[in-house]
Amino acid sequence: MKFRNVLDDIKIYEAGKPIELVVREFGIAPQDVVKLASNENPKGTSPKVVEALKANAHRAFLYPDDSMYELKEALSTRYGVQSTQVVIGAGSDQVLELISRALLEPNDKVLMSQVTFAMYEVYAKQMGAKIIKTPSYRHIVDEFIDAYREHKPKILYICTPNNPTGDAITKENVFKIIHAIDKETMIVVDGAYMEYAAAKDEAYRITPQDLIGFENVIYLGTFSKAYGLGGMRVGYGIANETIIKALHKMRPPFNITTLSLVAAIEALKDEAFVCDSIALHQQEIERYEAFAHTHGFEYIESYTNFITYLFPDTMDSTEIADRLLHKGVIVRNLASYAMNALRITIGTPVQNSRFFEEFEKIIK
């Protein structure tokens, strides 16, 4: 069977390894596995969300409200936009897919940073588009503007804060890029970790309201990270009605489950849970910074819920990730991005201590 030519060039997305795999392959008890590989919220799911899910479990037989009225109302109230300016996806991943399908013709170009969220590339390639990357792994304004002028991409991705590096770009610099780009290019501002960046430094806070006035900009958010709902698959895009209408034409019906809607609506109400999550994160990430100092390697200043350790040539990220895995500690190796680096989700105090302990044994 001959599949579409574009598939030859697509690498299957390498998801963080699940706990089940480590239990199966290394015979480690599930409670001893420390999963710091997928940027999930270490505080888990908000207890209020758990209660709401239990109370609504019997509604699983019902198709969800396909208009997603209540969630759109809640999001639009939260962000000060109209509910007609919101589209909901099965994770913001699905919104990325809708954007690619709504915009890209074969051989269109898509511009992104050298090291960024892998799915931008996958969705673009599925449509037969060409990938252009800036030279640096950081988001550098001039690099984006130069590459834009040379290639005239159909979509330009700004991932701030950026996954898998953890760095971010200020609101001022995002605006510089937006103002240099003409209206035929869609600018996607992916704020999957924005809650963490905004809490760390106001200069990095970008809200949907900041961007809604631009006719060619869409803001993406997700419930998977700070809101602790990675398993429920809910994300959103916020942009002007013209963009949102186009995306709705590409959206499959009932793309969010009945219970996912319940969870997201409840999670939005529980601001205290998000605040506590961020406070815990800010406390724990300092231990990771100190740990790097102590052991003499670099890290990228993080605006996210993970930290990226950069190793000298004397340390090999692939070997370290592998040895950690054998001890039941799952982290993300960035060798596939041509970086001798590990991305580690900041966990609970106990999980982080386990990481430090196992890591020290390895490097000794």
Ligand SMILES: *Cc1c(COP(=O)(O)O)cnc(C)c1O
């Ligand atoms: C996690 C993540 C997303 C989307 O996650 P979903 O679970 O699909 O909402 C989008 N962009 C980046 C950069 C991410 O890290």
